[in-house]
Amino acid sequence: MRRRKKQHRKFPLRPILVGVIVLLLALIAWELAQRRLYPERFRDWSRVIAYVPLDDRTDNLEDVAYAAEASGWEIVMPPRDWFRTALDGQPRNENGTPYGNREALFQWVRDMGRAGCQTFILSLDQLFSGGLVHSRSVRETWPLTFSKRATMGEIEAFRKYVLPVAKNPRNRLYLFDSLARLSPTVGYRGIGEAEYYALREYGMVPRPVLPDKDLTLQHVFSLYPYAGDRHTPAEHALEKERFRDALTPELLEMYLGVRRRKLTLTDEVLSEIQAYDNVQLLIGVDDSSNRENIQYNELRYLRTRIGDDVSSGIAVMAGLDSLARLFVGRIAQEAYDYRVRASVRYVGGTEEKHSSEFDLYTLEDVVKLHLDFFRAEQVDEKDAELQFLVMTAPENPEQSGAYIEELVSTLERNLALHIPTVLNEASNNAYGDALEQELLKRVPFAALVAYAGKYDQANVTGAAFAMGFSRYLYLRCDASGGLDADAAQVRQMANSMALTEYILHTRDPLNAYLKSLNLDTGNIPPDTPYRTQIPRKLSELFAPECQKVCGNLRNTELLCGLSPWATRKIESVSIRDYLFPWNRTFELSFTVDVSLEEP
Amino acid sequence: MSRGQRIIAAAFCVLCLFGLSRAAASQQREELYFVAVETMVLPLSGDTMPFWDDGYLYISGDIFTGNVRDTTGISRAKIQNSMLIYRGDRCLLFQKDVPYAKDPEERTYSPGLICRGDNFFVPAYIVADYFDMLYSTTDVEHGKLVWLRSDSFVMTERAFAKAATFQLNTAYQEYVAALEAIPEPAPEEPPAPSVPDTPPDKPPPNTEKPVTPPDKPVTSSSPNTDKPVTPPDEPVTPEPPPEPEPPPEPKTVYLCLRGGDVTASLLDVLDRYGLFATVFCDEAFLSGNGDLLRRMAATGYRIGLYVPSGAPETVLERLEACNLLLLRTTMEKTRLAFVDGADEEVSRAVWNAGFLCPRPALGSADTPLRTSRQAAALLDAVSQQPEAFSLWLGGTVSRSGLNTFLSDALEIGHAFRPWTETTPY
Structure with missing residues (x-):
């Protein structure tokens, strides 16, 4: 008897079993909790x-x-x-x-x-x-x-x-x-x-x-x-x-x-x-x-x-x-x-100046900073595989028309010669409607690698370079994303273009309308009695601008391959469901529907 | 017990139940119903007093005249056997003996009107919903207050009832004075029965006297006298005061709604209370309501997917298709999904694909929330639930119904949250 008791003390099976079961249960519970929260692990x-x-x-x-x-x-x-x-x-x-x-x-x-x-x-x-x-x-x-x-x-x-x-x-x-x-x-x-x-x-x-x-x-x-x-x-x-x-x-x-x-x-x-x-x-x-x-x-x-x-x-x-x-x-x-060989051409003549009091660097500094960040090699135009066209504010405002013509004709030439091009419109809206009208009339934006045209120069340059490098590298080195990636490119382009239109043509009259209703354009109360009228007014002002953007993109050829140069037809594009994400007019978001020609 | 005895006993039970329900109906009709529109308390009148029928609260169409018409813009026109209630180009046509109302686009809204003599009564919820108004019923000192107002009105029902105490008392006193002015019935006439012979929900025109003030007890022999009649020799023994019911315990309710035609107005109601819900949306809703989806995503609502059950692969394909639609509109996918009628195999497949499905303790696809009565019933059901649980309002929910439910539930102290990835219910 004594011996058996001793053995029992030596091998306390029951507590060990209980311990193991508790441990197993705890592990299962932990596993389930993890899966409940983040089951994306299985992808x-x-x-x-x-x-x-x-x-x-x-x-x-x-x-x-x-x-x-x-x-x-x-x-x-x-x-x-x-x-x-x-x-x-x-x-x-x-x-x-x-x-x-x-x-x-x-x-x-x-x-x-x-x-x-x-x-x-x-x-x-x-x-x-x-x-x-x-x-x-x-x-x-x-x-x-x-x-x-x-x-x-x-x-x-x-x-x-x-x-x-x-x-x-x-x-x-x-x-x-x-x-x-x-x-x-x-x-x-x-x-x-x-x-x-x-x-x-x-x-x-x-x-x-x-x-x-x-x-x-x-x-x-x-x-x-x-x-x-x-x-x-x-x-x-x-x-x-x-x-x-x-x-x-x-x-x-x-x-x-x-x-x-x-x-x-x-x-x-x-x-x-x-x-x-x-x-x-x-x-x-x-x-x-x-x-x-x-x-x-x-x-x-x-x-x-x-x-x-x-x-x-x-x-x-x-x-x-x-x-x-x-x-x-x-x-x-x-x-x-991959290190991209890129060239930069400025049009407008003020790249060595600060475009606004909100800018820390000159435009030239900002461009240089971004090229370095993407480890790009800045080369002459003749050696470049990607060209950045940067529109600055006009050095001589009386020559604005000439600058516009220079930019647009360079774009036309680049597209005709199949030169991948990024348009960085960093003039801070210095050319008003004239530049935008010429661009929409003569340049098929879908053929560009990227376009950014809103904000102050630091942000617009960041946007243009980020879009430009990411899309160019994809087209140059991969291009396996197929229709989904191409549709996203159309959305990206339409988004950038429509937001520029919003800033140029919609926001000011909308702000004036809101002010006439005694509303704060920087923080529209969610329970305003005008909550049905505001979206209506936004739609009235912004829908024609969206039409212009979609009109430029629809039935044009989207650049979707570089070697060899390949395009895909945009069958339809539309913009709907405008919303102020923060209930202020400073930002706008919307949905872009795209349909592309099947390969 | 022989078979005959069993039949007699059953018949007796049925009769008892019938009698009870009639008594309950009678009791209900004895309550006074005040009506307020926006900030106005309307005069109290037996002829136009709201009443319940088949679970719907009816209000007189005749209130949409005078000041009410000027304030709300809603008018009524009576044409023989029909009543038109309209504001601008929106109108509802109610016709006698037609069990629904119609709008200019031939959409129907049931139930239809009820005629009591010359008075036409229309369902409050239909009028309120159609003309973007809210309505609620609130207990007040002498009965209940039916309050219709535009949805931009920020005051709660209780606060309004409190603020309108003077107006309500005035209406009540005028009403009692008018009753007292009615000549006593001739002694030889038989007293009016406390339970009318007509069915409780269709009393004969102009004979209903639902208006006895509660502080003036009525005996069966004299319904409208102001002195209670008690047998002279019987000692009066005051009844002990009823024990107050313990207040319901506050619960945390994880609210799940289904996206549909009225989602925008339901969001308006939730916004008013600063509440959020999880809205489960099917493919059709996701395709056609980008504006609402954006609004939900931008203002803090949670969006889930709603698909019917089927083969596991089909369900997963549908969920993926729905998620793509959601992504295009809101830039985000969701892992919240409601698979209607899913069996164990489908549930497992959905879970393994990374989706989370609510397990609502209360509510179903058939849970309606359109009327104050349904709101009260739901509130009772909520009080029977554990401390925290998910509520699935997958049935027909109207703005008024949701508003009444939330208003009363918040009064009790219930808290509402959206159902999320981390909700364990």
């Missing part, structure tokens, strides 16, 4: 990009998805509710907030990595702050709460959820972030136009310039509050009293806190990714200027940390709205490992 990931957008505006949704599809990739995103931004008074997200669900997004990234996805484009503003707009209103470290026992800071969450994905050398992570803008967003967290302009002026007040040896975060932060003499509070340097009055101590503390937090986070991410060859980071700067304002030391600090080699994929870029698209082109460049 082929080789051509899929997991994408966490900056927010839910057209720039970050349609534009990115079309660029990826047109170059043979598919974008997969988390549910929109997790990255959606709601301006003041607009319907909030399911969790009751007007910003993205950071915890859900971090977990989504981790689980997509676990599921087998290899390529990621991730907005750090979305992951750390719930979107670009909200990132401009968070002034201190903002911990994330994953469960009762798992609360952590932003960088700790980055380490725990994002970096493990980068540990697999097969994976590639493309991160993008932003330098704090000169002013926060109007219509969010109570920021009105008075606050916007006052803060912008405050940010523009010249600050002391730090010598290179003193460029540390602490020194940059310490000079935020002061004007150039290092003693006068910057708000005292404002000339207009109305600006000074709007700048309450709380508002200034928020503004400076936001800047400190954003720059600190970017700095820490740069440190975290240093050890990884498969992680890239772009830092976008928009609504800026190249003067010695509050951003000046910040930018110089970042440049000292990053260096000048844009082709490494870690860089400060002009413009913010095109960063995700730039990475789509970069992904194509790396996937095909």
Whole structure:
């Protein structure tokens, strides 16, 4: 008996069995939970990009998805509710907030990595702050709460959820972030136009310039509050009293806190990714200027940390709205490992100037930056396989007609000679209707590799180059996407053209109409009594513009192969269901229906 | 028990049930129904008082005159045996003995009107839905308040009822005064029966007296006197006050709707309350409602796919086709799907393909939510559910029905969420 008891103690089978069963059950439950959340693991990931957008505006949704599809990739995103931004008074997200669900997004990234996805484009503003707009209103470290026992800071969450994905050398992570803008967003967290302009002026007040040896975060932060003499509070340097009055101590503390937090986070991410060859980071700067304002030391600090080699994929870029698209082109460049021989021709004569006060660089600098980013080789026209035609604002406005003719006739010649061409209309609408009419009349846009014609020059150049490189590399090296990729190219082209038409011809009269109804064009209340009239008016104004765009594309030949030169007929194209994604007239989204001739 | 006894017993039971239902109907008719349109409380009148019939609330078509017409723009025209209710080029034609109404495009809306003497009564939900209005019934001090208003009206039913207390009391006092002015019935006349001989839902014209104020108890011998009659020698023993019912426990309801003709107006109702739902859309809906899909995606609603069951490969193909339609419109695909009538094999195939299907604890494709009564019944059903559950409103849902349901449910404290990938119900 004694012996048997001893044996029983030695081999406690029952507890072991129970333990094994419990363990098995736990594993099954975990497996089921994983499958419930992210069963995409069972698919082929080789051509899929997991994408966490900056927010839910057209720039970050349609534009990115079309660029990826047109170059043979598919974008997969988390549910929109997790990255959606709601301006003041607009319907909030399911969790009751007007910003993205950071915890859900971090977990989504981790689980997509676990599921087998290899390529990621991730907005750090979305992951750390719930979107670009909200990132401009968070002034201190903002911990994330994953469960009762798992609360952590932003960088700790980055380490725990994002970096493990980068540990697999097969994976590639493309991160993008932003330098704090000169002013926060109007219509969010109570920021009105008075606050916007006052803060912008405050940010523009010249600050002391730090010598290179003193460029540390602490020194940059310490000079935020002061004007150039290092003693006068910057708000005292404002000339207009109305600006000074709007700048309450709380508002200034928020503004400076936001800047400190954003720059600190970017700095820490740069440190975290240093050890990884498969992680890239772009830092976008928009609504800026190249003067010695509050951003000046910040930018110089970042440049000292990053260096000048844009082709490494870690860089400060002009413009913010095109960063995700730039990475789509970069992904194509790396996937095909092909250096494009490109030439650039400027028309208009002002490429060496800043086109607006919102631009950090000259147009020529921006173009050079993007060519380097895509590792392109800039060559003479006769040696180029891809030509970028860049329309600048007219050097001599009286010669506008001649510039237009030069551009359009060059396009006609290129298309006749089967020269793949990207049109970058970066004139900031300086030619008005005349250029647009000539282009629509004489140039079949479907035969271009890419076209971008809205925004300020930094963003339009980013858009044109991203679309151009991604599509050209696809046509040159792959072209296996067939009808789907070609249809996406038509959608991309129609989207870009129609948005240009919207800005040129629709937005101003629509704004005038809304103002006549006493509505704020920057934030239309969702319960306005005019909610049926507004879409009607939008349709009335925009439908004719869409007709022009579709008329240019319909029954023309889409460029769908380079060697040999191949085209496919666009049988029909139409644009429908216009919507303001943020209930303001600044952005517009719509659906593009396309039908192509079967091969 | 012999067979004959069983038949007699069964007949007795049927009679008892019939009597109970008549008594219940009678009780219901004894409630006062106030009517308010926009901010106006209308005078109370026995002739035009709303009533229930077969689960529908009927209101008098004659309210669409005078101030109501001026305020809402809705008018009525009576032509012999029919009534036309119209605003601009939208109109509904109700005809006597025709069980539905028609609009100019020959679409029909049932049920039709009910005539009581010279008065034509029309279903409140049809008029409200057709003319983009909301209606609700709310308990007030002396009965119930039927409130019709445009859907841009932001005040809740309770708040309005509270704000209109003075108007309601005034209407009530005028009504009671008018009743008191009616001469007492002659002593030799037999008293009016408490349960009329006519069926409860079709009382004879102008004989209905549903209007006894609750604080003036009525005995069977004198329905309209203001003094209660009690036997003189019988001691009056006050009844103990009824125990208050415990308030229903708040639930979390994961709301699933099916995309259809009225989805836009249902979204309007949800928007008013700041709520979201998951809307399951079939191929036809996805093809023809790009604007709504964009609106849903941009404003925080969740979109799911709705397909009928079939062979697993067919179901998966349909889901993929639906997802492509969704992608073209909203730039996103979904993993939420409702496969109607799926068996185990199909469910497994759908699951393995990465889709998630709700398991609603309440509601079905036949659950209607059009009238206040249906809303009340659904609310009762909600209170029987566990703390959190999914509700599938796959049947006919009207704006008014949804509005009444949500309004009352929120009053109780129920919370509504869309059904998502992480909802475990």
